[in-house]
Amino acid sequence: MDEEIVRNYDKVIQPKFLAILRSIKGLSWASFILDKEGDQYKLEITTKDPSNPKWVEANAALEKAFLDSTNRKLRVDVAKSKTFEEMRFVVPRSPQPYDANSKNPFGLYSLGRSIGVEQLDYPGTLGGFITVTTEGNSRVYGLTNNHVVNIGKTTNTQPPDPTHVETGNAIYCPNYHDLEATKIQLKNTKLQNYKIAQLRAASGRSLTMPPGAAYPCIIDWALLDLNSQTLKGMLFEIPKLKANFQLPRTPQEKEAQPFPAQVTYDPNVHLVPGMVVFKWGRTTGVTSGEVKIVRSMMNIADVETWKGTIHNPQRYTEVAELVVGPRRGVPFCDSGDSGSLVVDEHGNVVGLLWARAEDDVIVTDIRVVFESIREKMGWGSNDVFSVTPNLK
Structure with missing residues (x-):
């Protein structure tokens, strides 16, 4: 896609598209995104x-x-609205890796572990661990999605109030759903899952305005307070984390470009159009995708039909979301991968995955996630975030 078109899209082209769609009475739309197929520009609209x-x-x-x-021709493709998924329904049980000879048999401190709330059938992914340093003191938290763990224990659903947080929800690894599948696969009814954390804080279903953006995006994060036993175990297991994120590559690929041994965070590195990214999730493991050239514009009224009421005091009518498409014909994620961290090919964490619509996956820039966490927790601008736990 031409650099000039990409540069002018947010401020010139996209507003024109939006004005046209708003102006025609009796016309409803769910989303649109500009793409390029060979030499042909196309606008993909769902309704x-x-x-x-x-x-x-x-x-x-x-x-x-x-x-x-642009002085370029455009083809407009109008299709039926896509079906979004974000763990609102029970997903297939998935037996989890288990090493009976290990003190950490379910690999609790690996990226992409299956997690869930107590005995509920809503498995999701523990994206990873972040360290927050405030006034010289460091504390490690788990990070996943709001909709994975902010669930009523008696209702088994997300709270009707988009701002309500079920603080204190006990988080287990693996999720109860997947523990039962592992018992069946291994023919061992004595297996137990581990209570690793409690829900500390969450975004709820809300919006935030990324720096320099013309439209808000949806945020969907949850911060987990790790219990003392989990933190104690991490002292021995964290050094092994660097070996846990390895891509399935041929020997030739590994020799040409080995995947980084350490997953890190650099606030100067962020999601950009065309970037190749990777994730490790509960359901599909390690996969790769490519960030689409422009953001997808989505109608909030349509989003609320599948996500639920969104806290929107400014009464925005649209959101603009970063989208990752499949690479090499392999889907980037599936149900149960919600909460996965997204990293670039150098190992820098750049996003948090939270929903998909067929082959398109919505990812939030990790800087936006961290800033939202900072605001919610009352942490200052001098407090430091990292994804490489330092427990000393």
């Missing part, structure tokens, strides 16, 4: 009613707006 005759008018106006702005 509940792709057969609405008003799309003829809209398509002509969108094509003209793009031609006037």
